[in-house]
Amino acid sequence: MELPKQYVDLPLKKNVLALFIIQLRPKQWTKNLLVFAALLFSLKYANFYMFSKAIVAFFLFCFVSGCVYILNDFVDREADRKHPEKKYRPMASGVLNPYIAILFGVVLLAFSLIVAYYFNPLFSLVLCIYFTLNVAYSFRLKHIVILDIMIIASGFVFRAIGGGLVINVPLTPWFLLCTMLLALFLAISKRRHELYLLENSRGKHRKVLEQYSSQLLNQLNSIVTTATIISYALFTFTSGHTIYLMWTIPLVIYGIFRYLYLIHMKDKGGSPEKVLLEDKHILLTVLLYGISVAGILFFLE
Structure with missing residues (x-):
């Protein structure tokens, strides 16, 4: 071959x-x-x-x-x-x-x-x-x-x-909850992309795809997205660190909204690591988030 x-x-x-x-x-x-x-x-x-x-x-x-x-x-x-x-x-x-x-x-x-x-x-x-x-x-x-x-x-x-x-x-429970919810968001998005990519032959590649629909996955993502933003906001206030972590909330919201845009408008989301490296907006948001958290905890805590 x-x-x-x-x-x-x-x-x-x-x-x-x-x-x-x-x-x-x-x-x-x-x-x-x-x-x-x-x-x-x-x-x-x-x-x-x-x-x-x-x-x-x-x-x-x-x-x-x-x-x-x-x-x-x-x-x-x-x-x-x-x-x-x-x-x-x-x-x-x-x-x-x-x-x-x-x-x-x-x-x-x-x-x-x-x-x-x-x-x-x-x-x-x-x-x-x-x-x-x-x-x-x-x-x-x-x-x-x-x-x-x-x-x-x-x-x-x-x-x-x-x-x-x-x-x-x-690690605080709120941090682990935020991680779990964000991960669910990425996993649901991955399944949705597979549905779009495989269309009528979805069951031949992955049987479980026959049990999903775009409507169901969109609804699940709506629930998880809301829960993620609320949980992260609560984490910034209850993590035991400085309250100024709340300044990073807009970055989290923008990152999630940008990913939703890529899912629904660009039909992406099958590979989160690929999106991170290829989409400049997502990459810049992640970098700014890391720098912001490091700066806030180092200088303002």
Whole structure:
């Protein structure tokens, strides 16, 4: 079989290594930046050791999430061949042996859990639960309507919890609730984009899509969007930090509204990490939010 176009330029001797890296989906590692959330809200008291631990935690989540992607692609490789975009993935396209990819994933997972245990046993447990839940998702839970998007969203919450555990910083319930709601927003948007992209053949790629409609997903997004904004506003007042965090509320509202615009007017939203990197408005909003939070907590708290 010929290599798909994105693999053609890879040096032959480096094809396997390059395919392993591609299989880990580094473009999706932006999701794991949530690991730094606890560090951001503790910036005033942070030190070099906390920064280094957070960086290690970020890469461990990248590796473990990569192992999940390996398993997902292994299980879905036949269905992915019918998808207009996913058919170019290494296993679906046939350029990477699925069983070699699984072996690589097992080794990488074991390495990640051992390193995580060295930093914090509870962090290792979080990674283990995260991986186990996603395995259950790959084999069964992805076929259960509503529960499937909740499992996707829970992955973001585990990232936030893991980031707090590795630097020994407690996370408030409001922060975790905001994370869960925002993650639900992204997961619902992802399903809506899949409905639009696959149209009449949606059930052939993902059976659970037959249980959704654009109207239902729009209604769910309306509920989650409202709850997210209200929860974040309450978080800024009850987080235990300075009340001036409320100045970041407009950035959160604009970011959510911009994403809704991209979903409904540009038919995007299937890949949050792609939207983050490609839409200048979203990227600038995220950067301004991070800078604003850091500045407020460092200088005004």
